Amino acid sequence: MAKVRGAVVVDNEVCKGCNLCVVACPSRTLALNRDVNSKGYHYSYMENPENCNGCTNCSAVCPDSCITVYRVKVE
Amino acid sequence: MPELAQKIRDIIKPENIVYAKSPLMNDDVMHYCPGCSHGVVHRLIGEVIEEMGIQDQTIGVSPVGCAVFAYKYIDIDWHEAAHGRAPAVATGIKRVMPEKYVFSYQGDGDLAAIGTAETFHAVNRGENIVMIFINNAIYGMTGGQMAPTTLVGQVTSTTPYGRNVDLNGYPLRITELLAQLPGAAYVTRQSVQNAAAVRKTKKAIRKAFEIQAMKKGTAFVEVVSTCSSGWKLSPVDSNKWMEENMFPQYPLGDLKDGTRADANDYSIKG
Numbered sequence: 001m002a003k004v005r006g007a008v009v010v011d012n013e014v015c016k017g018c019n020l021c022v023v024a025c026p027s028r029t030l031a032l033n034r035d036v037n038s039k040g041y042h043y044s045y046m047e048n049p050e051n052c053n054g055c056t057n058c059s060a061v062c063p064d065s066c067i068t069v070y071r072v073k074v075e
Numbered sequence: 076m077p078e079l080a081q082k083i084r085d086i087i088k089p090e091n092i093v094y095a096k097s098p099l100m101n102d103d104v105m106h107y108c109p110g111c112s113h114g115v116v117h118r119l120i121g122e123v124i125e126e127m128g129i130q131d132q133t134i135g136v137s138p139v140g141c142a143v144f145a146y147k148y149i150d151i152d153w154h155e156a157a158h159g160r161a162p163a164v165a166t167g168i169k170r171v172m173p174e175k176y177v178f179s180y181q182g183d184g185d186l187a188a189i190g191t192a193e194t195f196h197a198v199n200r201g202e203n204i205v206m207i208f209i210n211n212a213i214y215g216m217t218g219g220q221m222a223p224t225t226l227v228g229q230v231t232s233t234t235p236y237g238r239n240v241d242l243n244g245y246p247l248r249i250t251e252l253l254a255q256l257p258g259a260a261y262v263t264r265q266s267v268q269n270a271a272a273v274r275k276t277k278k279a280i281r282k283a284f285e286i287q288a289m290k291k292g293t294a295f296v297e298v299v300s301t302c303s304s305g306w307k308l309s310p311v312d313s314n315k316w317m318e319e320n321m322f323p324q325y326p327l328g329d330l331k332d333g334t335r336a337d338a339n340d341y342s343i344k345g
Contacts, residue, residue, distance in 0.1 A: 006093075007086040018110030018303075018310040024270055041109065049083050057270035059094040063114025064105055069094040070086045 006054020006071040010044050014066035017041035021058035021067060027051040030058055097121045099130060103147045110310020112300030113142055115267040116209060119277045120180070121149045123284060133176040134168055136161040138190075140182040141216045142209065159190020162197035165204045176287055178205035183224040184214045187249045194249070201258025201292040201335040205283045208250070208295065211302040212321060219305035223247035226324055231305070246324055250297045257336030260292030263329045266299040266322075268314040292335030299325050 008029065015037065021044050022030045031047035044067075046052060054071030099121040107113045124133050130151055137145040139158035146153035156164040161179035169177040186194050186208050197204065213231055214220040220233040224246055228237040238246075254262040261283055265276040276298060283294035299321050301313035308316055 005082075005086060007083050009087060014104050016109035020110055020310055020314070023311050023314075046083075049079060054093055056094045060270040060273045061115065061267070063107065063109075063111050063118075065096040065100050065114070065118050067094070068092065068096065070088065070091040071093045072086050072091050 003074045004053045004071060005074050006052040006069060007049065008046055008052055008054075008058060009068045009070070011066035011068075012037045012043045012045075013039075014064050015041060015043035016064055017043055018063065019044075020061045020063070024057045024061045026055065026057060027053060097125045099125045099150050101148055101150055105148060106144060107141065108302075108304045110301065110303050110313065111141070112211065112267050112298065113209060115273060116180075116207065116276070116298050116300070117142075117145065117148050119267075119273070119280055120178075120207070123277060123281045124149070124151060124176075127281070127284060129176050129284070132174070133178070134172075136165045136168070136177070136179040138179070138181040138185040140185045140214075142180055142182060143216070145180055159185050159188070160193050161185065161190065162193045162202070162204070162206060165206075166197055166200070166202045169202060169204050173203070176205070176284060177203075178207060178284070178287075180207045181209070182215070183208070183210045183212065183222045184216075187223045187247050191249070194253070195256070198253050198293045198295065199256045199258045201260070203287050203290050203292065205280075205287050205294045205296070207280070207283075208297040209300045210250075210297055210325065211300040211305070212246075213302050213305040215302040215305045219302070219307075223249075224325075226320055229320075248325065250295065250325075250330060253295055254330035257341065258292050259295060259331055260334050261286045261294040261296075261329075262331040263295070264297040264299060264325060264327050266317070266327055268301070268317060272327075291333075297325075299327070 029052040032042040033045045056069045059067040134152045165177045165179045212224045221231045263279045266272045286294040303310045303313040
């Protein structure tokens with residue numbers, strides 16, 4: 001069975017730290033960063049990058065369109 | 076862990092993109108509060124317009140309310156309307172340029188309160204426009220006052236003890252009323268609280284634009300939304316509150332799916 005791996009890139013300066021992507025992530029990849037961006041928001045980042053399978057749930061619920069999702073098949 | 080970092084770098088390549096921001100969405104950072112449903116709906120409209128390839132044929136009519144700056148975010152032609160008058164302005168644009176795709180984007184204070192007359196008559200005339208209605212049960216922009224769609228018992232800045240039926244009347248289910256009108260072709264109520272709901276809403280918006288192309292009548296898409304600032308909740312708690320309290324009052328689903336009524340059914344006999 002082909003295994004799928006994904007990665008998420010968050011535009012840190014656009015992210016407002018609303019936490020919706022963290023809740024929407026079924027594989028607990030995402031979390032809010034302890035650091036803040038220039039506006040003072042705790043932006044989202046991949047806390048457990050090895051979990052990501054590129055399901056795009058996070059980008060679907062992101063109100064600020066700041067998430068780009070990548071996916072590859074690993075044989 | 077350099078190994079892991081290298082693995083992630085290998086995945087992050089342009090050929091592996093499965094989701095990226097639509098090129099129709101401008102780079103302006105949205106002025107909405109964190110977690111606001113407006114951002115999701117803006118993005119869905121942009122994606123639908125991009126997928127249908129109608130960027131240069133679409134004209135949006137933005138309302139008065141939080142979405143007043145909608146023209147900054149989607150790279151199409153826009154027109155601004157006076158408070159509540161977006162359906163009337165959209166009617167005018169559509170009649171002058173019937174080949175264009177015209178949609179109005181309105182909130183509940185705009186569409187269901189001050190603009191009720193324009194809304195009803197535009198749908199009753201069966202104008203070939205799309206109307207997108209963001210229902211968050213509150214006036215978000217002006218500081219969280221009671222809207223017609225505010226739930227009974229809901230605390231707002233003008234109903235500090237909760238909405239009282241004796242004093243303030245009942246929540247207005249305007250979408251149910253509009254579904255009764257003969258001019259309506261497609262009336263649906265959706266939400267954007269999770270990924271599945273977002274995908275359904277995108278399909279509904281796409282269907283609405285396709286109905287406009289087929290000239291079947293008015294397509295009306297209500298999106299039950301959150302206003303975390305107005306409700307004084309976090310975005311995640313707002314979604315929970317919406318699921319528990321809004322959905323029983325505003326059940327999701329298609330209310331009408333067809334075409335506007337046949338004129339013969341309404342004409343005089345003989």
